Amino acid sequence: MGRQADLLAMQPIAMQLFIKSILTDRLAHGYLLEGARGTGKKRTAKWLSQTRFCLEKSDDELACGTCNNCLRIENDNHPDVHWLEPDGNSIKIDQVRELKQELSKRGMESDRKVLIIDSADKMTVQSANSLLKFIEEPDGGMLILFLTASPQQILPTIQSRLQPVSFRALPFEAFVSDLIAQGILEQKARVLASVAGNAEQATTWNEDEWFAEARNVTVKLYEGLHHQGVDPILLIQESWMPVFKDKTQLHLGLELLLLLYRDRLHLSLNDDYRPICMEQASMLKQDILRKSLTDTTAEMEIILGAKRKLDSNMNTQLLMEQLVLKIQGR
Template structure:
């Protein structure tokens, strides 16, 4: 923020750091600082109409591209190019925040370059990546690279506690992501807690070889899953829940349990299933990601995998 106060803000940045290091939040903070109606000590107030609009992604002069696609193609950049060429809608400043800079195809990157090199008016472009080594050299050479420091576990735990993550969910969440923004989205309407309970019940059916695991997918589990991002998280949790009894078999109870509320069921799985059965189950679950990335129907993926897991449990 000091850079903005001293009017030394560059026209193009590349923020790089591990997931959850705060790159996106800082980018939003810069946008808020530029538009804030009530700057205090060089920082945006976070409460004025302009700050709230940016936080709600409702300012036409703050353009955000935050896609989970495996690559960002030329077609996806066209909208941004159009926005680059327009005058600011409500003032003379525009901010562009593009996550996943390492996923820009060469064509998409080239489409952005001339606008980065020759900005029209007061334009600030912020690209974000977890790995700058995967960013095209042409982008690296034309942006000011800002590296965010690594997060340590203690700092992350403090942040999770501050946003209300229950202790029973902390270790599992940290095995899935360090991104506080993503974690906050999981906390809405107790979604993460509900999905933990549902997957826990599904797991209990599986380890007992109970065929109720199959209808449970449609009657209980699918109703909690609302979008593709949540589908991805469900697949990851299923892998982790089978990994825990295998780890206890090899390492003992010294591991940090990710499912403390399922201690009895995890221990039952450890005692009832062999290392071979658990390993085969994990390999099968990992294969779900291939089907998922191939856009196979999610319900079909879960149901087919559940039947195979039941077969493994009954061996």
């Protein structure tokens, strides 16, 4: 499967718009690609760049991905594809001036150019205003792509001159497939895709030993609550609290715990359901034989209640001990 097909599966609405615009020669001069991190904005920007320079394109594959130009764009070394990204915390006026000087020259290999501004919301007011006239009156062969996860931070005068294209959060299975393609095992990819907000976060957690330990402790807590595992109160004191040291980490811990109960709920309702927690599937299938739907939903509500209390000043160890006692008391 080529990049075009991958992106179509990931962002069908955005990609159908671009494909139709290219085939009918109606591609706008500038677009604002907006959406959360990990939704494919950068990959789409590269693909759009490749469609401008591909040597082997067809109506079915607008960028072959394998010709010399496509490979150079993929590796960020095509002379007529220009990237602008934050230098530190912002995109500064000096960066824009240097870029405009470069873009004022003739294309190195053709009359076409692409300008991709990554994290465009990081532009200072001065740098954004400096680009304004350039965006209003671009060179005829220029394609301008602004990428942002925070479109509200882009100056309205800039937004009004670009065509917005929204990138939606990835469908779960597409997110999982994306992580598997990065070399992450499916059983871990399904968990990561369930709790990470984007691919970047998922990749970071995959490489973090802390996340593996967090997942391990969460499963042990569930086993202690419902099987012959470590006493849950003891586990909270000796294992859980040393791992989940602040409210952000504890929030993730409760999300990981909730995944097991959600799997149990769905397994109760659907024999064909594929669990998120694949490694615990056998245990969870045993649990649905002795736990009613009422039990499962009530225990999930206890966990959700604990999550709601995280924003208060309640002692987090006390919060977790109360959660354990409430579930055990059912």
